Amino acid sequence: MKSEIIAVGSEMLTPWRQDTNSLYLTEKFNEIGVTVAFKTIVGDRLKDLVGAILVALGRADVVAIIGGLGPTEDDLTREAVAEALTLTLRRDDAQLAALHARAASWRVPMPENNLKQADVLEGATVLPNPNGSAPGQWLDTIFGGYRKLVLLVPGPPSECRPMFDAECLPRLRTVLPVRHIAKRTLRAAMIPESQADKFLAPIYTTYPDIETTILAHAGDIQLTLLCTKADAAAAQQRVDELAGRMEEALEDWLYSSDGESLEQIVLYYLGLRQATLAVAESCTGGMIAERVTRVPGSSRSFLGGAIVYSDELKTAYAGVPSELIARYGAVSKEVAEALAYGIRRHTGATLGLGVTGIAGPTGGSEAKPIGLVYIALSDDQKTEVTEKNFRGDRQRVREWTTQQALDLIRRRLR
Amino acid sequence: MKSEIIAVGSEMLTPWRQDTNSLYLTEKFNEIGVTVAFKTIVGDRLKDLVGAILVALGRADVVAIIGGLGPTEDDLTREAVAEALTLTLRRDDAQLAALHARAASWRVPMPENNLKQADVLEGATVLPNPNGSAPGQWLDTIFGGYRKLVLLVPGPPSECRPMFDAECLPRLRTVLPVRHIAKRTLRAAMIPESQADKFLAPIYTTYPDIETTILAHAGDIQLTLLCTKADAAAAQQRVDELAGRMEEALEDWLYSSDGESLEQIVLYYLGLRQATLAVAESCTGGMIAERVTRVPGSSRSFLGGAIVYSDELKTAYAGVPSELIARYGAVSKEVAEALAYGIRRHTGATLGLGVTGIAGPTGGSEAKPIGLVYIALSDDQKTEVTEKNFRGDRQRVREWTTQQALDLIRRRLR
Numbered sequence: 001m002k003s004e005i006i007a008v009g010s011e012m013l014t015p016w017r018q019d020t021n022s023l024y025l026t027e028k029f030n031e032i033g034v035t036v037a038f039k040t041i042v043g044d045r046l047k048d049l050v051g052a053i054l055v056a057l058g059r060a061d062v063v064a065i066i067g068g069l070g071p072t073e074d075d076l077t078r079e080a081v082a083e084a085l086t087l088t089l090r091r092d093d094a095q096l097a098a099l100h101a102r103a104a105s106w107r108v109p110m111p112e113n114n115l116k117q118a119d120v121l122e123g124a125t126v127l128p129n130p131n132g133s134a135p136g137q138w139l140d141t142i143f144g145g146y147r148k149l150v151l152l153v154p155g156p157p158s159e160c161r162p163m164f165d166a167e168c169l170p171r172l173r174t175v176l177p178v179r180h181i182a183k184r185t186l187r188a189a190m191i192p193e194s195q196a197d198k199f200l201a202p203i204y205t206t207y208p209d210i211e212t213t214i215l216a217h218a219g220d221i222q223l224t225l226l227c228t229k230a231d232a233a234a235a236q237q238r239v240d241e242l243a244g245r246m247e248e249a250l251e252d253w254l255y256s257s258d259g260e261s262l263e264q265i266v267l268y269y270l271g272l273r274q275a276t277l278a279v280a281e282s283c284t285g286g287m288i289a290e291r292v293t294r295v296p297g298s299s300r301s302f303l304g305g306a307i308v309y310s311d312e313l314k315t316a317y318a319g320v321p322s323e324l325i326a327r328y329g330a331v332s333k334e335v336a337e338a339l340a341y342g343i344r345r346h347t348g349a350t351l352g353l354g355v356t357g358i359a360g361p362t363g364g365s366e367a368k369p370i371g372l373v374y375i376a377l378s379d380d381q382k383t384e385v386t387e388k389n390f391r392g393d394r395q396r397v398r399e400w401t402t403q404q405a406l407d408l409i410r411r412r413l414r
Numbered sequence: 415m416k417s418e419i420i421a422v423g424s425e426m427l428t429p430w431r432q433d434t435n436s437l438y439l440t441e442k443f444n445e446i447g448v449t450v451a452f453k454t455i456v457g458d459r460l461k462d463l464v465g466a467i468l469v470a471l472g473r474a475d476v477v478a479i480i481g482g483l484g485p486t487e488d489d490l491t492r493e494a495v496a497e498a499l500t501l502t503l504r505r506d507d508a509q510l511a512a513l514h515a516r517a518a519s520w521r522v523p524m525p526e527n528n529l530k531q532a533d534v535l536e537g538a539t540v541l542p543n544p545n546g547s548a549p550g551q552w553l554d555t556i557f558g559g560y561r562k563l564v565l566l567v568p569g570p571p572s573e574c575r576p577m578f579d580a581e582c583l584p585r586l587r588t589v590l591p592v593r594h595i596a597k598r599t600l601r602a603a604m605i606p607e608s609q610a611d612k613f614l615a616p617i618y619t620t621y622p623d624i625e626t627t628i629l630a631h632a633g634d635i636q637l638t639l640l641c642t643k644a645d646a647a648a649a650q651q652r653v654d655e656l657a658g659r660m661e662e663a664l665e666d667w668l669y670s671s672d673g674e675s676l677e678q679i680v681l682y683y684l685g686l687r688q689a690t691l692a693v694a695e696s697c698t699g700g701m702i703a704e705r706v707t708r709v710p711g712s713s714r715s716f717l718g719g720a721i722v723y724s725d726e727l728k729t730a731y732a733g734v735p736s737e738l739i740a741r742y743g744a745v746s747k748e749v750a751e752a753l754a755y756g757i758r759r760h761t762g763a764t765l766g767l768g769v770t771g772i773a774g775p776t777g778g779s780e781a782k783p784i785g786l787v788y789i790a791l792s793d794d795q796k797t798e799v800t801e802k803n804f805r806g807d808r809q810r811v812r813e814w815t816t817q818q819a820l821d822l823i824r825r826r827l828r
Contacts, residue, residue: 014627040453213431285704285706290700290704293812294699296808304699306731309713310717312761313761317731346730362711395708
């Protein structure tokens with residue numbers, strides 16, 4: 001069964017704002033076996049909106065229209081659906097009463113405009129909106145000789161998503177054949193995307209009943225496997241089988257078999273080993289610590305550390321001898337080692353991480369180009385340093401460095 | 415003149431990936447006076463793609479098709495445009511030679527598949543692609559009796575955007591009436607969005623020839639003013655007039671009159687005052703330092719600091735007496751003050767910032783709820799502390815705290 005999502009609102013045709021509700025609806029549609037074949041973004045103009053709805057009715061079985069249900073002049077979705085399907089709109093008494101009750105409870109006068117939110121399409125079911133004033137609508141109708149389901153849901157994410165879950169999904173399930181979805185998310189670090197695909201494509205292409213999606217960002221690869229079947233156990237068995245084969249192919253690049261982030265895994269291993277971590281960050285400027293501390297409860301294993309942007313702080317907070325900096329330069333193997341060793345000793349952590357590099361856009365030289373990074377990891381046995389040359393702009397170099405650093409910790413603790 | 419942007423690729427119909435090229439193209443289209451009336455996202459299926467192109471040709475003057483120009487079976491944009499407009503495709507000798515030269519320079523054999531990238535639509539101009547193998551195409555044609563401009567550009571942002579700038583915009587300018595755009599971006603910190611709109615709406619609604627957009631995120635408000643006119647000076651004069659009135663209304667919430675980020679402004683003031691900054695971050699875990707160090711050249715004014723996640727590091731790196739922590743708790747006005755004062759003294763910075771709070775999801779109590787944050791700022795005259803109660807999840811509390819902290823520094827230095 002094919003669906004189309006229409007996001008309504010002129011603000012989504014500017015360079016600054018994007019429809020995000022459709023990502024949520026797509027995930028939910030997929031989970032019940034509905035494919036999203038088209039997405040359309042259209043502004044608050046009646047003619048454009050009617051046209052977009054007619055196009056969608058012509059090419060999809062389910063048309064979900066998001067937005068344009070509010071009280072203002074610009075909210076035209078009800079009128080546009082009525083025009084596209086030549087249906088009448090009636091002002092619903094129960095909805096009118098609900099609007100009046102809502103206004104009364106807020107002790108605000110009700111503007112005349114608001115009343116249009118009580119307009120209901122001929123034959124439609126009203127979908128209650130506990131999070132806002134505009135109700136949704138569910139229409140099971142015929143267009144061009146075919147059955148079509150038309151869903152009207154409000155635009156604000158806090159209203160759209162709960163309504164889709166509570167009102168649309170159960171109704172769709174009664175209409176659609178019973179389908180069960182099984183899902184797994186594998187994640188791998190620092191494997192080039194092309195290499196991952198070279199390893200994995202020969203495997204996942206032999207599972208045509210599983211939808212495999214690969215997302216890559218700054219050294220992180222996320223693989224999502226999705227299988228929809230009438231039988232839940234069969235779907236799960238297929239997904240687990242493919243996941244197992246992919247895990248094997250990914251070898252030790254794989255860090256998560258169920259979607260956890262790299263920082264979550266690092267904290268998991270730290271907890272397991274009853275180990276603690278401290279960081280001394282130069283070019284990443286706090287980015288590594290920020291990622292680690294996103295995880296609730298990270299304070300159990302993460303002590304903190306120092307942002308050693310200036311040379312003086314490298315000495316004061318991580319005990320890097322100033323002669324070492326003078327001799328080898330702040331961006332050097334030696335200074336990275338001294339940072340990792342020093343931050344461990346200064347903080348009493350089990351593991352010390354030291355990072356120094358040239359993020360750009362200036363500060364590079366022929367001997368030490370932009371993107372050159374040293375990452376050192378120290379425990380009571382040894383201090384090891386990794387040299388990398390990352391490509392991309394300042395923020396990309398910092399992101400890759402952060403990912404590489406977390407992956408080094410994971411590999412040390414595994 | 416109306417345009418439609420079609421983004422081609424099945425991955426953009428999943429819950430995980432979104433078209434972002436269209437935001438870039440929209441900005442560029444708007445700058446030459448072309449409105450984007452529709453955006454369509456369609457998968458790599460020939461029938462769907464042909465249908466989407468026909469729909470777009472029926473409702474827009476300019477149709478920009480992004481993606482589907484690569485060498486794989488799934489890349490069907492050339493074939494779809496040919497079918498929609500009943501044009502032939504010819505294999506272009508110059509393009510073939512370019513593909514062979516490219517493969518030779520990379521010392522890789524050329525797969526048969528690659529050759530389809532040399533297919534050119536009847537009547538189209540080839541648009542060179544210095545950043546990839548797939549050239550673009552520009553087609554000035556007639557559909558249904560109307561003149562239509564059809565643009566084919568590759569999907570990878572690093573190829574799409576330079577090609578649009580270098581090849582499409584100059585051609586569009588020769589076709590379109592001359593329009594000039596004037597633009598200003600104002601930014602304000604820590605003013606509630608509803609309050610900003612209450613102050614500003616009565617002003618900007620009296621400038622119907624200026625498109626005003628308001629974006630809000632975690633204490634940051636960005637206002638973009640856009641005015642398109644035949645006369646450049648007239649457009650600039652209007653935008654400057656409105657910007658002036660809005661700046662006045664925003665009072666000292668305004669921090670930028672030309673789009674700079676808050677961290678850029680903070681660094682600007684630090685440079686101006688020849689002052690330096692150091693931070694001691696607890697709940698934000700490095701987020702403040704990370705934002706400051708995003709700015710190239712930040713090392714001139716930013717020394718670094720400490721991530722004082724554990725109580726021991728609050729004492730070791732910022733000199734907070736452990737009795738103070740025992741007496742008032744790590745999240746307290748007193749500890750924030752001691753962090754700011756101590757980090758300034760330990761690092762020798764002109765300004766010391768200390769942050770402590772409860773980001774959640776656990777760790778709150780009735781006396782100290784989740785979202786309670788203390789931010790202290792110390793210079794050689796005084797140490798002042800601000801108490802806030804932020805709402806939202808862990809990451810939101812950290813983002814609001816970071817924004818508030820940077821804004822306090824701005825206000826101190828102004």
